Amino acid sequence: MKLPQSFYTRHDVIQVSKELLGKYLITNIDGERTVGKIVETEAYRGPDDQACHARNNHRTERTLPFFKEGGMAYVYICYGIHHLFNVITGAEEMPHAVLIRAIEPIEGIETMLKRRNLDQLSPRLTAGPGSAGKSLGIHKTHNETDLQSELIWIEDRGEVIAEKDIVAGKRVGVESAGESGLLPWRFYIKGSKWVSKPLIVK
């Protein structure tokens, strides 16, 4: 079942981030259907979260999607190369988003391999936000795509990830965000071999 818009418009983006684990992200791009199970996410909770692009309600052309109602894609380019896929959540004017950091390839694996210029299936195919987005054919032109459309959407296939099977840790690559950089808002499915980096737990 396709997740309804009400799944995304909820207030608590941390909760939405965790519940997205075990859901299926489906794209129908360039006539190729690809499906990946979401195994790793990160929550970005503006305006207070200093690691969020929309921190302090910072409103620019890039961050406009943050201020719309939850349930659409937010795709932006990182380091000039990578197209990172996020889901906008929360109510209008509430700038929250969830970054999809890794998926487990489920369907259309040949297409994914071709898009990534790889010839062998391994976590390298879809681990990391740049890799996951590229394997699914997601491009910056898909920014603001409605997740109720027939282009990109997320399905609930009845799997529930128990709280004990969710690992929480610091988000990746946000050290410069001060206190916010320490928040444990990265989540992944315990034991999944498809996550982008193992969490260093002491």
Place this chain on the structure above:
DNA sequence: ACGAAGATTGGCT
């Protein structure tokens, strides 16, 4: 108008 930095990745040493 200019320049530095960025929610990363892959190739080379």
Place this chain on the structure above:
DNA sequence: GCCAATCTTCGTC
């Protein structure tokens, strides 16, 4: 492990 790739965005001049 280190570093270049590559270009948009944003702060500053």
